[in-house]
Amino acid sequence: MDRTAGQLQLTGDFVRGARFACSACGAEDCSVHDTEPRQWRHLNCFQYACYIQARQPRVTCPHCGVKIAPVPWARPGSGFTILFEAFTLTLMREMPVRAVSDLVGEWDTRLWRVLDHYVTEARDQRSLDTVTGFGVDETAARRGHHYVTLFVDLAESAVLFATPSKDATTVTRFVEDFQAHHGDPAAVTDVTMDMSPAFIKGVTTHFPQAEITFDKFHVLKLLGDAVDAVRREKRKLCPELAGTRYLWPE
């Protein structure tokens, strides 16, 4: 234990003559060819950052030649244990990656790689063959004109796809991803959106069976603006309308 650095190092090793599996084909009982010193960040032990150190064997596989042997506590290529990855993923659901980076003392680029790996893996396994409707809306990604368009499964309250910008090409990118995940554009019968001409064009092109419903939120906003415009207009003739803006239902 290095109290100054706040680190606990756990060192493991294997007995001479031990045999391991091949990471490429899964063949078991392969002899060790050589080893490589490795280190994996593990869950903290009390307030100390904890690391597992071990010699990772490379085996001589009868089918594949010299291959690395997998370790049970980490996925191949990761410098974190599976439990540490699970911990940071849990945090990344709740706060920005940068905040997690500060909290655990790891570069945010490393955490982004973990997040990318598991999100990609989860999305690859996801089938969208039962999706028959979705909502689409854009949101500002940061200050200025940086937009992200979200496609959401309204039945499952789950994001289906997110992509930069808010033009008609976002729908093109979505339909490609949708089909790659076994979604059937012809099976989509309901789409909700704002009155954006770009979304209307994209959806009518790629989802010909879909009936478009404008979000109540966007319709009511237009209605509220119209009522207010009339109120302002009439106020000149009816002074009692002054200060009544918020009395009018939206």
Ligand SMILES: [Zn+2]
């Ligand atoms: Zn092999």
